[in-house]
Amino acid sequence: xxxxxxxxxxxxxxxxxxxxxxxxxxxxxxxxxxxxxxxxxxxxxxxxxxxxxxxxxxxxxxxxxxxxxxxxxxxxxxxxxxxxxxxxxxxxxxxxxxxxxxxxxxxxxxxxxxxxxxxxxxxxxxxxxxxxxxxxxxxxxxxxxxxxxxxxxxxxxxxxxxxxxxxxxxxxxxxxxxxxxxxxxxxxxxxxxxxxxxxxxxxxxxxxxxxxxxxxxxxxxxxxxxxxxxxxxxxxxxxxxxxxxxxxxxxxxxxxxxxxxxxxxxxxxxxxxxxxxxxxxxxxxxxxxxxxxxxxxxxxxxxxxxxxxxxxxxxxxxxxxxxxxxxxxxxxxxxxxxxxxxxxxxxxxxxxxxxxxxxxxxxxxxxxxxxxxxxxxxxxxxxxxxxxxxxxxxxxxxxxxxxxxxxxxxxxxxxx
Numbered sequence: 577x578x579x580x581x582x583x584x585x586x587x588x589x590x591x592x593x594x595x596x597x598x599x600x601x602x603x604x605x606x607x608x609x610x611x612x613x614x615x616x617x618x619x620x621x622x623x624x625x626x627x628x629x630x631x632x633x634x635x636x637x638x639x640x641x642x643x644x645x646x647x648x649x650x651x652x653x654x655x656x657x658x659x660x661x662x663x664x665x666x667x668x669x670x671x672x673x674x675x676x677x678x679x680x681x682x683x684x685x686x687x688x689x690x691x692x693x694x695x696x697x698x699x700x701x702x703x704x705x706x707x708x709x710x711x712x713x714x715x716x717x718x719x720x721x722x723x724x725x726x727x728x729x730x731x732x733x734x735x736x737x738x739x740x741x742x743x744x745x746x747x748x749x750x751x752x753x754x755x756x757x758x759x760x761x762x763x764x765x766x767x768x769x770x771x772x773x774x775x776x777x778x779x780x781x782x783x784x785x786x787x788x789x790x791x792x793x794x795x796x797x798x799x800x801x802x803x804x805x806x807x808x809x810x811x812x813x814x815x816x817x818x819x820x821x822x823x824x825x826x827x828x829x830x831x832x833x834x835x836x837x838x839x840x841x842x843x844x845x846x847x848x849x850x851x852x853x854x855x856x857x858x859x860x861x862x863x864x865x866x867x868x869x870x871x872x873x874x875x876x877x878x879x880x881x882x883x884x885x886x887x888x889x890x891x892x893x894x895x896x897x898x899x900x901x902x903x904x905x906x907x908x909x910x911x912x913x914x915x916x917x918x919x920x921x922x923x924x925x926x927x928x929x930x931x932x933x934x935x936x937x938x939x940x941x942x943x944x945x946x947x948x949x950x951x952x953x954x955x956x957x958x959x960x961x962x963x964x965x966x967x968x969x970x971x972x973x974x975x976x977x978x979x980x981x982x983x984x985x986x987x988x989x990x991x992x
Contacts, residue, residue, distance in 0.1 A: 586711040587720060589769055590704050591727045593664070596761040598731025603739035603754045607747040607834060609633065609823045614747060615684040632684060634945030636691045637820055638938050643695025645934025648702050652930065657780065659773050660707045665765045670697035672758030679751035695934075702930040705910065710772035714915050721907040721914075722856035729848030729903075736845070740838020795928055801913045803982055805932060810975035811873065811905060812933050816940035817880065817968035821948055828952065829961045830889035844896045851903035860908050866979070869908040873976035875901025880969035884962030902972070944968070 612632050655663040674693040681687050704724050712720040739750040795802050826832045826840070860868045879899020886892055910929075917925045944964040950956055951963040960966075 586770060586772055587708065587723055590707050591723050593668075593761060593765055593769070594704055594724050594727035595731045596757055596764070598728045599735040599738070599757055603735045603742065603750045603757070607739060607743040607750050609827060610743070610834070611678070611681075611747045611751075612636070612684070612687070615681065615687065633824070634820065634941035636687055637816075637941030639688050640691040640695040641934050641937030641941065643692050643934075645931050645938060647696045648930030648934055649928060651696075652702050652706065652925075652928070655703050655706055655773070657778055659771045659778065660703050660710065661765065661769050661771045664703045664707070664769070665762050667697045667703065668758055668762035668765060670694075672755045672762065675751050675755035675758060679748045679755060706925075707772045709914050717911045717914050719857045719860060719907070719911075721910045722852040722860075722903075725852030725856070725903055725907060726849050727852075729845045729850070729852050731845065733842045733845035733849065736838040736841030738838075740833075740835040740841075743834040743838075801916055801925070804909055804913060804979075807869075807909065807975045807979045807982075808929065808932050809936055810971045810978065811876075812936035813940045813943070814876065814880065814968035814971040814975070815902070816937055817944055817964055820941045820944050821964045824945075824948060825883070825961055825965070826889065826892065830892075832889060836889070840892060840896075843893060844900070847896055847900040848903055851900050852907070856904060856907050859904055860911065865908040865912045866982070868904045869912075869979055870976050872902050872904030872906075872908065873972050873979065875899065876905065877969045877972035877976065880965045880972060884965035884969065886962070 616632055651663055651667070670693055674690045674697060677686060677690040677693065681690065705721060708720050708723065709717060738753065742750045742753060795805070823837060826837055832840075856868075859871070863871065875898055879895050879902065882895030882898060883892065886895060913929075914925065944967070947967055948961065948964045951958070951960040
């Protein structure tokens, strides 16, 4: 097999792995708020129930993010030392165990255990990005990083739709289905996946680099990467509004059913698959990575604002089209910074970036659900369920302004 064919096969494999993984994640989205409400009190589709469920959901997401922050550098460095395959397979097995614990959870505290395991397993995406960096030439990395996003988008076409349908037969059934998919995906990786990091390119494992503080300090060696930290923090804080708030918002404001939410997530998945799988491969080379990132962030800011101000459920659909442009930002930024890091440190880089995401994901769920709960609660000066989305729009706009100020001479641009 030629190097080009081997690279294409590797990309197809990682796409398939991330697709199946995302289907498992998407299955649980329509029912997650309801299983939380069931474990914290009788579920009712009203303001009090949704506000309380959102608050618990925020703390659960924080537990997940804390583990992601602590373990992503360790997992990234382990993949630089032992290869991508074993790390990815073990991460997927952890994820399956997490879904199973959620499915049988008798109390809310079991959900905290499951989210801790899920945070550890979250390294699957970190390792997948390192895998893509291994098999992609520098000039194609930004477009190829979009593959994980495309897999994420297509998985969200299938996953939430399945979850919405299964949720009609019980809020726990989707979690059993997700557990089975994760285990099947791990077996697929074990039997089919080829290692992308050859032994001669691996480096010695160093504990000081395998912790979140060490990995972030290591970014000082790459000033260009360090310049994007502020952009990444604001972008990730805002981005978490979707997984953290979306379900509670549409259940409360528009009184959607799990099936309606499932179809909306499927629609968003189709749009995101188009952005990641097609638009990134046209827009990033045409506009340049810097301009593509700005366009993506401005689209995200406008989309979040549209969500916040929507007065009827159908309005969420056109605003999803606008918000989806945000999918250009992360592949473009990832492409820029990966060019400044050696091949045998790509795992460490992705681990450090995941740690930044972990920090923001520790803060974002509590911040956003607190804003949501306050502005839908009895003490709110004005009833405004869209408050968290509006805050996300402001943060995304600030990220766009920051990236505009970065030195364009240091940022690779489109060919003239």
